[in-house]
């Protein structure tokens with residue numbers, strides 16, 4: 353598990369690419385433009401990342417990260433993502449995404465995305481971290497300031513793979529449960545944008561030992 | 566290095582009664598701030614278009630026009646003009662008029678803008694967010710290059726050999742592209758040969774250094790000369806005599822505004838330790854005493870190589886006198902230190918006077 357595809361080369365996509373590269377992953381980045389259009393840009397802002405088409409990036413990689421605007425999710429090709437472990441880092445925010453009927457009032461945007469990407473093994477994570485913190489906040493294992501990162505998905509084999517990815521990128525993964533539980537770390541929740549340690553996040557997600565007891 | 570200020574026209578709150586001041590008073594205060602910035606030798610003042618009760622600076626060129634008459638050297642611009650919901654013809658006419666009355670001191674900074682109140686106000690749909698911006702920027706740039714324009718697009722009636730006046734005496738207006746860090750915007754500005762303005766409002770500021778590099782390399786690739794290629798940095802900033810006091814003071818106002826934004830966008834306002842990290846070292850918040858701010862500007866210059874840095878100071882209903890004091894310190898104490906380190910900007914000859922010299 354060392355090959356990553358990132359769909360989206362904006363603020364989140366390029367920061368994740370750099371972070372994953374320095375954590376030793378092989379990284380391919382694709383957008384809606386032809387690969388050649390991204391090559392020059394990636395060479396400078398994420399040296400080492402491979403500019404690829406979405407098809408190629410997905411086919412070559414073990415984990416695919418969705419870092420495109422949620423308003424564009426229908427441009428993704430579900431058939432390419434069949435059986436793939438897909439990390440959904442997207443959030444719904446009407447003021448910039450425009451009003452999207454299917455997300456308005458939806459408990460969790462990831463469930464809507466999963467319904468569209470039938471057959472993909474969708475795991476939500478990274479969405480509650482500001483793009484500028486992907487690099488700034490990453491810390492080695494055991495570091496006192498290491499921050500927690502929520503992980504939620506319905507596929508029991510995909511979750512630990514994404515958790516391990518989160519860990520290698522410098523965050524403590526906290527599994528919150530199935531995809532539906534990702535509403536607990538969506539926009540508007542206390543977890544969103546907050547810096548929390550593992551135990552603080554477990555508290556907020558209702559996972560602390562008292563709650564489980 | 567040019568130094569300056571930008572403001573959204575923040576309304577003051579009466580510290581005794583807790584009541585929010587009037588939007589009209591805030592507008593007059595903003596004018597006073599621009600006048601002071603000019604007097605203390607700052608190079609740039611930008612007004613960021615907003616349409617809220619707390620931030621009512623909706624008509625930047627009117628305030629800047631008033632400022633043009635009572636200032637002498639400071640450059641007057643927007644930071645930013647929300648081009649997506651405006652008519653580029655009207656934007657250009659207004660800034661070109663400002664340029665005439667200010668003797669060549671007007672600038673436009675075009676951007677998507679981080680606030681979206683103007684969309685419902687002017688009847689635009691957020692579903693067209695990207696397309697609106699691309700189309701309107703294209704028209705604005707054409708108008709800047711040509712006195713008469715023939716153009717057609719999706720969001721406004723076509724123009725057929727239309728005359729857009731007045732015209733700037735220096736040929737064109739500086740049009741900066743504002744970006745929050747999407748790399749494609751840096752490539753775009755570079756390829757177009759436009760100056761770029763980075764909004765660095767959180768995290769570590771030197772993170773923008775690869776973007777500035779990308780911008781310059783894109784410009785070089787497109788064959789644009791170095792004279793066209795300029796980088797500016799906009800960030801929150803507050804200067805006080807005493808570092809500790811300045812940090813404590815700005816914290817209350819910055820935190821208040823982060824709470825407001827957080828409520829709207831659904832994120833938790835950052836805690837104090839987070840603020841303290843970003844208000845020091847390579848962080849994006851330039852808060853402290855003059856020597857510290859000067860040193861941090863110079864340090865950032867080493868990684869980004871920017872030609873201008875300007876600060877948003879009046880946030881979270883800050884009392885007007887504190888805003889003014891910070892402007893004064895930026896001009897009288899920070900600027901000389903930065904100049905001593907980086908050298909004074911050579912004034913660019915750009916109007917009649919210079920041409921006859």
Ligand SMILES: NC(=O)c1ccc[n+]([C@@H]2O[C@H](COP(=O)([O-])OP(=O)(O)OC[C@H]3O[C@@H](n4cnc5c(N)ncnc54)[C@H](OP(=O)(O)O)[C@@H]3O)[C@@H](O)[C@H]2O)c1
Nearest residue numbers: 360361362363364383384419420421422427442443482483
């Ligand atoms: N900004 C944050 O701090 C933050 C934090 C957490 C999560 N998020 C979420 O992360 C996502 C990306 O945010 P951002 O701030 O990085 O946005 P951004 O800077 O606007 O970048 C979006 C990127 O997506 C690409 N894209 C568009 N359509 C695509 C498609 N069909 N396939 C592949 N790529 C496509 C765009 O490139 P082209 O248009 O050239 O294709 C661009 O590179 C959003 O869903 C956002 O909610 C953002």
